[in-house]
Amino acid sequence: MTDEPLAGTPGLGSPRIAVVAAPPPPAPELNLSTGQWGMIAFLVSEAALFSTLIVVYLAFVGKDTVGPFPREALSLPLVIGTTICLLSSSVTIHRAEARFRIGDDPGFRTWWLATIALGLTFLAGTGYEWYELITRHKLTMDRNLFGSTFYTLVGFHGLHVTAGLVTMLVVLALGVDRWTSKSGERVVELVSWYWHFVDGVWVVVFSVVYLYGR
Numbered sequence: 515m516t517d518e519p520l521a522g523t524p525g526l527g528s529p530r531i532a533v534v535a536a537p538p539p540p541a542p543e544l545n546l547s548t549g550q551w552g553m554i555a556f557l558v559s560e561a562a563l564f565s566t567l568i569v570v571y572l573a574f575v576g577k578d579t580v581g582p583f584p585r586e587a588l589s590l591p592l593v594i595g596t597t598i599c600l601l602s603s604s605v606t607i608h609r610a611e612a613r614f615r616i617g618d619d620p621g622f623r624t625w626w627l628a629t630i631a632l633g634l635t636f637l638a639g640t641g642y643e644w645y646e647l648i649t650r651h652k653l654t655m656d657r658n659l660f661g662s663t664f665y666t667l668v669g670f671h672g673l674h675v676t677a678g679l680v681t682m683l684v685v686l687a688l689g690v691d692r693w694t695s696k697s698g699e700r701v702v703e704l705v706s707w708y709w710h711f712v713d714g715v716w717v718v719v720f721s722v723v724y725l726y727g728r
Contacts (some may be wrong), residue, residue, distance in 0.1 A: 553704050557711050560674070564715050567667045568722055574659040575727050582651040584660055584727045589643060593724050596639035597716065600675075603632035604713045611706045615699060622702075626686060629709070633679045640672050664723065671719055674712050681705055 546554075575584070610625035644665075647653040653661045682705060 547700065549700060549704055553707055557707070560711065561715075564667075564670070564718070567663075567670060568718065571663040571667050571722060571727070574663050578658040578660050580658050582647075582653050582657075582660075584664075584723070587647055587651045587653055587660075588724055588728065589646065590724055590728070592639060592643055593720065596636045596643075597720055599632045599639070600636040600713055600716055603629045603636075604710055606632060607706050607709050611702050614702050623686070626682060630679055630682050630686075633675055633682075637672060637675055637679070640668070667719060668723065671712070671716060674715070678705070678709050678712055681708070 581587075606625045606628040610622050610629060613619075613621035613625055653664075655662050655665045685701060685705060
């Protein structure tokens with residue numbers, strides 16, 4: 515009687531079994547909603563607008579022969595304070611969005627209101643700055659190139675801050691916490707995107723106008 519090698523065991527004449535590695539799992543798809551794509555398109559167009567205004571400001575800065583000039587007119591300590599307020603509002607709106615995602619309505623309202631308060635403080639500081647520029651330094655839009663480009667650039671940004679604050683107040687008045695979780699979360703997310711964009715634009719405007727332009 516002859517001993518036969520068992521199938522699958524090493525030995526002469528045993529079959530070879532090829533081991534094929536399983537294919538890697540497919541990468542998750544990035545599925546954006548219509549609202550998200552719309553907001554992205556809107557922010558890209560706004561970025562193009564601000565880029566144009568910044569280029570115009572840089573093209574004319576230092577070309578004036580009649581004052582007041584940026585160094586003597588702009589109050590850096592005041593703007594640093596308002597800038598801290600605006601950048602802090604990016605933190606508070608992020609916290610508000612996080613609170614909303616986990617269903618913490620009181621926490622969401624607290625951080626949302628804190629964002630609104632910081633945005634209003636920024637606008638109040640900008641208003642006071644403009645009051646000082648007009649009454650003390652006699653800087654108006656038709657005074658010189660600096661006045662024209664400054665009020666246009668900073669004014670457009672202030673308009674965007676105002677639009678963001680109005681939107682946040684409307685969301686708060688409508689009671690976003692009473693919406694379905696998915697729709698409410700989407701609205702809060704899109705408003706947060708817009709607000710972060712406004713804050714990011716201000717970093718560039720502040721650097722160009724108050725640091726480089728001086």
